[in-house]
Amino acid sequence: MNQNPHLRPAKTAVLLLNLGTPSAPTPKAVRSYLKEFLSDPRVVEIPRIIWWCILNGIILPIRSGASAKKYASIWLPKLGSPLMHYSRLQAKELAEKFAHHGQLVLVDLAMRYGQPSTQQALEALQAQGMERLLLLPLYPQYSATTTASSFDEVFRVLGTWRNQPELRLVKHYHDHPAYISALRDQVQSAWDKDGRPDFAKGDRLVLSFHGLPKRNLMKGDPYHCECLKSGRLLGEALGLEPGQYWVTFQSRFGKAEWLKPYTAPTIEKLGKEGCERIDIFCPGFPADCLETLEEIAMEAREIFLEHGGKDYRYIPCLNNNPEWINAMYDIAQHHLSGWPLGVESDATLALRNQRAESAKASIS
Ligand SMILES: C=CC1=C(C)c2cc3[nH]c(cc4nc(cc5[nH]c(cc1n2)c(C)c5CCC(=O)O)C(CCC(=O)O)=C4C)c(C)c3C=C
Numbered sequence: 131m132n133q134n135p136h137l138r139p140a141k142t143a144v145l146l147l148n149l150g151t152p153s154a155p156t157p158k159a160v161r162s163y164l165k166e167f168l169s170d171p172r173v174v175e176i177p178r179i180i181w182w183c184i185l186n187g188i189i190l191p192i193r194s195g196a197s198a199k200k201y202a203s204i205w206l207p208k209l210g211s212p213l214m215h216y217s218r219l220q221a222k223e224l225a226e227k228f229a230h231h232g233q234l235v236l237v238d239l240a241m242r243y244g245q246p247s248t249q250q251a252l253e254a255l256q257a258q259g260m261e262r263l264l265l266l267p268l269y270p271q272y273s274a275t276t277t278a279s280s281f282d283e284v285f286r287v288l289g290t291w292r293n294q295p296e297l298r299l300v301k302h303y304h305d306h307p308a309y310i311s312a313l314r315d316q317v318q319s320a321w322d323k324d325g326r327p328d329f330a331k332g333d334r335l336v337l338s339f340h341g342l343p344k345r346n347l348m349k350g351d352p353y354h355c356e357c358l359k360s361g362r363l364l365g366e367a368l369g370l371e372p373g374q375y376w377v378t379f380q381s382r383f384g385k386a387e388w389l390k391p392y393t394a395p396t397i398e399k400l401g402k403e404g405c406e407r408i409d410i411f412c413p414g415f416p417a418d419c420l421e422t423l424e425e426i427a428m429e430a431r432e433i434f435l436e437h438g439g440k441d442y443r444y445i446p447c448l449n450n451n452p453e454w455i456n457a458m459y460d461i462a463q464h465h466l467s468g469w470p471l472g473v474e475s476d477a478t479l480a481l482r483n484q485r486a487e488s489a490k491a492s493i494s
């Protein structure tokens with residue numbers, strides 16, 4: 131509890147929801163993560179008994195070791211899993227953004243699989259007196275496999291509570307102007323630094339989103355349409371013509387048909403057809419992770435260069451781009467409207483800003 135008499139305690143919380151990641155890049159830790167992830171009926175919709183046999187008999191014994199090697203190749207020295215590192219940073223910087231605006235809002239991070247679990251995060255907020263809760267998934271595009279699964283887990287935990295908080299959820303923000311503007315800034319900053327592709331010469335921008343089984347789309351999952359819309363709005367924001375940027379889908383799992391066009395074969399085709407430079411960006415991943423740093427920044431680069439391409443540029447995910455922190459703040463702010471936020475008195479706010487300014491002055 132805050133002891134400062136100038137502050138009214140915050141009882142409103144924003145909980146960032148993300149997928150989760152192994153605790154270490156080892157076969158044992160990856161196996162335990164994959165087991166929890168791939169046992170979720172929201173993720174794999176195969177009858178349970180059949181899937182249990184396939185998962186435990188084939189997938190886990192083969193994939194745990196192979197995936198652990200890939201995780202080891204992207205693990206950050208001292209910081210660990212990139213997904214965890216950037217998700218935590220996003221929660222910290224969002225909390226600072228609220229504080230900067232004189233609003234005392236609790237901000238925390240919950241992972242759907244692994245740690246910090248949704249239950250741990252909710253109990254920590256409960257211990258701080260949370261009365262109102264906004265769920266903000268780190269999935270800009272809604273899918274039942276990710277967003278709905280994270281919401282299910284929150285509902286499951288709250289279902290065991292006697293005194294529940296008021297609850298609001300952000301379903302998606304795939305077309306939110308602040309999200310699109312942050313994406314544009316991320317791509318444009320890379321171009322300002324390293325030069326813009328020559329689109330007239332045939333260079334291309336590839337926008338690669340995580341894939342999904344095509345069956346999920348046919349059953350009504352809106353994810354595919356939302357990815358196409360994000361891609362189109364980003365292309366327009368960058369002033370590109372439709373053929374200059376391509377939307378593709380990566381990380382196919384298993385033998386069934388997934389959303390097309392697939393990223394890797396598209397990159398191979400571009401290389402074979404004489405496209406010299408590809409810039410590639412993953413707008414659906416707010417944080418860099420295995421799927422972006424290994425599959426896109428490393429594996430897909432090899433594919434392009436092996437098939438005739440010359441220049442392959444991976445543009446990092448939003449991570450802690452200040453425009454993205456602003457976007458999260460804007461999106462949260464909109465959904466918090468009407469809820470009382472803890473507010474600092476004008477005197478405390480002025481004092482804190484004054485201290486921050488003099489700290490900056492003493493550094494420079
Ligand atoms: C049936 C399998 C899978 C579906 C459906 C799926 C959907 C989906 N996933 C993300 C985001 C991420 N997935 C990540 C890793 C990952 N995904 C799958 C499988 C499915 N994903 C697996 C087996 C793995 C683990 C790694 C591997 O063994 O290949 C990650 C990265 C996690 C990390 O630790 O870095 C993210 C992020 C979305 C957005 C999505 C549906 C839209």
Ligand SMILES: [Fe+2]
Pocket residue numbers: 340381
């Ligand atoms: Fe995935």
Ligand SMILES: [Fe+2]
Pocket residue numbers: 381420421425
């Ligand atoms: Fe992958």
